[in-house]
Amino acid sequence: MSFTSIVRKEAAPYWQGSLRHPFIVQLQAGTLPEEIFRYYLIQDHYYLRHFRKLHQIVADHCQDQELKALMTLSATGLKDGEMIVREQFFEALKITAAEVRATPIAPTTDHYVAHMYRQLFADNPAIAAAGLYPCAWLYGDIGMALSQQPASPNPYYQRWIETYTMAELQDEIQMMGTVLNRLYAASSAEDQVKMVQAFVRSSQLEYHFWEMAYRKEQWLRGDEYDE
Numbered sequence: 001m002s003f004t005s006i007v008r009k010e011a012a013p014y015w016q017g018s019l020r021h022p023f024i025v026q027l028q029a030g031t032l033p034e035e036i037f038r039y040y041l042i043q044d045h046y047y048l049r050h051f052r053k054l055h056q057i058v059a060d061h062c063q064d065q066e067l068k069a070l071m072t073l074s075a076t077g078l079k080d081g082e083m084i085v086r087e088q089f090f091e092a093l094k095i096t097a098a099e100v101r102a103t104p105i106a107p108t109t110d111h112y113v114a115h116m117y118r119q120l121f122a123d124n125p126a127i128a129a130a131g132l133y134p135c136a137w138l139y140g141d142i143g144m145a146l147s148q149q150p151a152s153p154n155p156y157y158q159r160w161i162e163t164y165t166m167a168e169l170q171d172e173i174q175m176m177g178t179v180l181n182r183l184y185a186a187s188s189a190e191d192q193v194k195m196v197q198a199f200v201r202s203s204q205l206e207y208h209f210w211e212m213a214y215r216k217e218q219w220l221r222g223d224e225y226d227e
């Protein structure tokens with residue numbers, strides 16, 4: 001079986017769970033409280049900055065020319081596309097640099113970013129790329145699914161949805177899937193398991209990411225059990 005078929009089966013609960021998560025359901029319906037969307041945007045700002053850096057590092061480290069080119073393409077596309085849309089959101093919603101600085105990185109955001117770096121430094125570029133893949137693929141699928149439904153009445157939420165319905169993203173997902181299937185087929189049995197694990201863990205963390213934003217997850221303060 002190909003890598004993409006295996007991982008889609010293994011990660012199916014998080015994929016379906018993401019579509020049913022109240023963050024996504026309420027985003028579509030326009031009922032998501034704006035403070036939750038703001039919190040998501042601030043956390044995702046940190047995530048995207050590192051995600052782009054990770055693509056660049058994988059590109060610099062890998063021997064496979066096709067993977068290198070795709071990683072570079074993705075890092076550039078991210079900067080010219082999604083990150084510009086996010087800047088517009090920050091401006092429109094008046095999220096200032098000071099507010100971003102004053103908002104601690106939530107445990108789940110920290111975990112997700114750390115997981116992606118760990119795949120890179122503990123393993124190899126194919127495993128790192130497998131850990132990065134759910135980001136584009138899951139959002140591409142969410143974008144396609146939501147675009148079949150009525151537009152969100154909140155213009156910012158609809159703009160968010162439309163960021164992930166663009167043909168370029170679907171093309172990138174296709175190309176990355178083909179490369180990962182080839183790298184998987186050429187990997188040792190041990191590395192194949194690691195590629196699947198990297199993908200599944202990222203899929204779990206994608207699901208946790210909705211929950212993190214929805215609950216405005218915070219670090220414990222240490223005084224929870226004080227009298």
Ligand SMILES: Cc1ncc(C[n+]2csc(CCO)c2C)c(N)n1
Binds near residue numbers: 075172
């Ligand atoms: C937590 C989290 N996961 C995925 C994305 C979506 N995303 C990140 S980069 C990218 C383009 C892929 O090259 C896409 C679609 C996000 N914004 N935040």
